Amino acid sequence: MKGWLLMVVTLFSLSAQAVTLAELQQRFSQQPVLRAEFEQQRSISGMDKPLKSSGELLISQQKGLWWAQQKPFPLTLLLDDKRMVQTLAGQPPQVVTADNNPQMFQFNHLLTALFHADSQALEQNFALQFSDLGHNKWRLVLTPKTTPLDRLFKRITLNGEQFLETIDIDDMQSDATHIRFFNQRTAPQALTLDEQQRFAS
Incomplete structure (x- = not known):
């Protein structure tokens, strides 16, 4: 009896911890402001060393995305x-606006969709x-199905x-980009005065 009860509790615990895309999206939607740092490494065919960059980012559900490369x-x-x-x-x-460059605007607008799942x-x-x-832990693999994205990327893995x-990001030219985010913070839940100025320009 105890063994059966332990098995039921274990199965319930596993199912309760399972992550779904809907649950993930709901979780991210409850983060009005997200701050983080990033490191990016891009490996390009024909180049011996990868290109590296780093900086910080700020995501506000009301204001948008602020991405600041520092190095x-x-x-x-x-x-x-x-x-x-x-x-x-x-x-x-x-x-760049949807009027003067719709493809570029569409591509960059996907960034916010990625961060919000x-x-x-x-x-x-x-x-x-x-x-x-x-x-x-979870993984989301995106395979492009529309043009021009399907001509640019093989897949994007989160x-x-x-x-x-x-x-x-694996692109069609066999180049690869790896971006790592760390030091994520959601407090305070409202933008500071300094952060509001970043979206005012």
Whole structure:
């Protein structure tokens, strides 16, 4: 009897810990603001050493995505529902909208969908394969099914636990990009005054 009861409790515990894409999306939707640091490594065919960069990012469900590369040179990317603004040190900002460059705007808009695990937005462009890896870890593999994404990428793989931890991008030219996120923070849940200024430009 005790053995049977232990088995039932164990099975219930395992099922309770199982992660689904719907549960993951709900979890991310309850994070109004996410702050993190990132390290990116890109391996390009024909180059001996990978290209490395690092910086920080800020995601607000109300304001959008602020991506600030700090090394090897400063580069800021601001993305909201209407525009994408890229600022390189010493140069005027470049503004991309859905009107003047719809393909670029669509591609960059996918970034926010990735961070929010927005299955509805992602399913418009990708076939989704979600896996529960156990111990609250998960993997989401995106295979492009629309043009031009299917001409650019073989697959995009997301891995995480409580937060999105890595993005691996394999493109059609056999290049690979690995992005690692760390030091994720959700408090405070509202943007600080300084953070609000980053979206005001």
